Amino acid sequence: MCWALDHDNLDPNRPIAIEDAYPIPHGEIGVEGGIVFNDRRQGTSQFTFQPQLLIGALPNTQLEISSDVMTDPNTVVGADKSGNLTVGMLYNFNTETLQVPAFAARVGLDFPTGVNAQGINTSLTGVMTRSFGQWRTHLNIGYTFLGVPQGQERSGTYRIVAAVSYPLGYPTSFRDTIIANIFTRQSDLVGQQNPTGVGIGIRHQVSSRVVFDSGLGTEFLGPPNRSTFFGTVGLSIGF
Amino acid sequence: MTLRRSVKYLPIIALFVAAVVHLGCTQFEQRDKRFYYRALWNFSLRENLKELDVEFNGVDFGHSNLYENLLLTGAKDVPAIEDRARNETLRFINSRPTLNPNEEAIAPTYMRLAWKAQNTFDEAHALHRGTYDVYASDLVDRESAIRKLLAYYQQSPYAITAKKLDHQALDALPYSKAFRKRFPLFNATIWSYHYLQVVVYDALSMAPDLPAKQKAVEPILKTYHDYLNRPPVEWEFMPLTDQYSPNFAKQYPEIANIFDNLHMMHDTISDILVSDLFPTWGEKHQEIYRVTRTYYWASGETTNPFIVRNADRHDPMKPTMQDGHSRH
Numbered sequence: 001m002c003w004a005l006d007h008d009n010l011d012p013n014r015p016i017a018i019e020d021a022y023p024i025p026h027g028e029i030g031v032e033g034g035i036v037f038n039d040r041r042q043g044t045s046q047f048t049f050q051p052q053l054l055i056g057a058l059p060n061t062q063l064e065i066s067s068d069v070m071t072d073p074n075t076v077v078g079a080d081k082s083g084n085l086t087v088g089m090l091y092n093f094n095t096e097t098l099q100v101p102a103f104a105a106r107v108g109l110d111f112p113t114g115v116n117a118q119g120i121n122t123s124l125t126g127v128m129t130r131s132f133g134q135w136r137t138h139l140n141i142g143y144t145f146l147g148v149p150q151g152q153e154r155s156g157t158y159r160i161v162a163a164v165s166y167p168l169g170y171p172t173s174f175r176d177t178i179i180a181n182i183f184t185r186q187s188d189l190v191g192q193q194n195p196t197g198v199g200i201g202i203r204h205q206v207s208s209r210v211v212f213d214s215g216l217g218t219e220f221l222g223p224p225n226r227s228t229f230f231g232t233v234g235l236s237i238g239f
Numbered sequence: 240m241t242l243r244r245s246v247k248y249l250p251i252i253a254l255f256v257a258a259v260v261h262l263g264c265t266q267f268e269q270r271d272k273r274f275y276y277r278a279l280w281n282f283s284l285r286e287n288l289k290e291l292d293v294e295f296n297g298v299d300f301g302h303s304n305l306y307e308n309l310l311l312t313g314a315k316d317v318p319a320i321e322d323r324a325r326n327e328t329l330r331f332i333n334s335r336p337t338l339n340p341n342e343e344a345i346a347p348t349y350m351r352l353a354w355k356a357q358n359t360f361d362e363a364h365a366l367h368r369g370t371y372d373v374y375a376s377d378l379v380d381r382e383s384a385i386r387k388l389l390a391y392y393q394q395s396p397y398a399i400t401a402k403k404l405d406h407q408a409l410d411a412l413p414y415s416k417a418f419r420k421r422f423p424l425f426n427a428t429i430w431s432y433h434y435l436q437v438v439v440y441d442a443l444s445m446a447p448d449l450p451a452k453q454k455a456v457e458p459i460l461k462t463y464h465d466y467l468n469r470p471p472v473e474w475e476f477m478p479l480t481d482q483y484s485p486n487f488a489k490q491y492p493e494i495a496n497i498f499d500n501l502h503m504m505h506d507t508i509s510d511i512l513v514s515d516l517f518p519t520w521g522e523k524h525q526e527i528y529r530v531t532r533t534y535y536w537a538s539g540e541t542t543n544p545f546i547v548r549n550a551d552r553h554d555p556m557k558p559t560m561q562d563g564h565s566r567h
Contacts, residue, residue, distance in 0.1 A: 171331060
């Protein structure tokens with residue numbers, strides 16, 4: 001029963017890059033935020049603050065407003081410029097049944113309010129969730145169209161993320177969900193290798209309204225400035 | 240077109256395919272999960288009457304664990320239900336959970352078999368929780384709060400009818416009583432939860448302040464745990480709201496009807512999951528959805544044959560405490 005924030009409902013970056021096919025319930029409002037530490041193979045390390053507002057505005061539909069604010073913003077390339085305002089919508093087509101996985105679609109508009117940003121970026125993502133007993137598997141396939149690519153930036157990049165999540169503690173505790181993912185995405189600059197890596201994280205229900213999350217990972221393939229280690233902590237609060 | 244250019248259009252193609260399948264596939268069901276009524280009194284039970292809240296969190300485990308185990312065992316293995324699954328439930332209750340469990344993690348198969356029925360339970364359970372919060376709070380205008388909760392609940396297409404249903408007739412369907420005959424201990428355990436869920440309203444209502452409310456629930460919890468330890472297999476029918484909280488049932492007959500209908504629906508689904516009349520999961524799914532739509536949802540009221548017209552809550556045909564229940 002939905003008498004507490006659902007820590008099993010996965011949102012992107014809380015704590016790792018995957019989301020499930022389910023929006024927050026109709027009528028719920030959620031505030032999420034986290035800090036990411038990114039240790040790059042070349043270049044300076046970076047911190048990112050990721051505040052996000054979620055609104056269960058319509059049945060099966062979640063609206064979002066978010067922004068990534070980064071240290072060392074002038075070094076950022078690609079769609080996610082520091083300070084850009086992103087408006088998104090996640091629509092769930094169906095709940096999972098014995099025969100059919102759950103499907104959802106995400107649309108995002110990235111407005112150039114950030115440092116060195118130009119043009120509006122558009123992203124489309126297909127989301128699928130399929131359960132096998134208590135294991136839940138998730139697949140996100142997305143593409144981002146850059147409004148105004150700069151320099152060697154690509155005009156668009158794809159990304160694919162696959163993940164599994166599992167409720168820890170069954171059958172005596174239901175406060176924790178562990179998540180692991182593997183991802184690859186097209187490099188932001190032309191001619192570079194795909195950043196490809198793995199991540200693992202946990203979402204822990206602290207109280208009726210608060211979920212704490214923590215995650216870490218690495219990009220084991222990719223361009224010279226790929227992440228050798230990233231770690232994050234965050235909170236989700238439901239109203 | 241190169242592979243790289245094709246990849247660019249993959250999400251669009253995927254969305255298109257999903258939309259087409261969505262329109263054409265009867266297996267597609269909307270999730271329709273709705274947030275509870277947002278109010279200042281939310282979580283008053285958790286904050287003020289922790290002892291009782293912990294018990295309700297335990298109760299949340301029971302039905303889901305039962306349904307999942309009935310499905311996975313084919314409802315043939317009596318020790319698997321009466322001993323293993325029931326003891327799992329008692330262990331969870333005895334772990335004194337301070338938050339309600341994630342029922343989709345407890346019963347992933349059942350949720351995928353009958354999501355609409357589960358969502359119906361979820362919304363009615365949220366009404367239960369909301370009313371407990373009102374009774375556990377220091378609200379002066381309790382009546383207005385309860386009316387708001389009821390109005391919000393009844394906006395949902397998943398709302399259970401607030402009209403009195405003929406439970407005796409619903410308990411005489413071809414497969415009725417299948418669960419309690421094969422699994423009397425677990426059935427009595429379920430009825431013990433339902434006892435707890437309905438008995439607290441009048442007890443809390445009559446207590447003037449928080450210490451009195453805390454005192455009022457103590458004997459109820461003792462009785463409840465006695466029932467868990469020695470399930471009342473002699474009961475012939477589920478506990479009804481106006482037996483255990485007559486004042487609440489008189490003041491809010493629609494809500495009392497919803498809760499009794501909710502508990503009856505739990506029994507009906509247990510019987511469907513056990514009955515050999517529906518040997519496959521597909522047939523169980525169809526019957527669960529049929530009874531949910533036809534007999535339990537408010538949207539089916541105009542054609543529902545089980546609605547008691549001109550109902551009197553003190554129906555003489557209704558089983559009384561002398562039929563097997565003792566009041567505490």
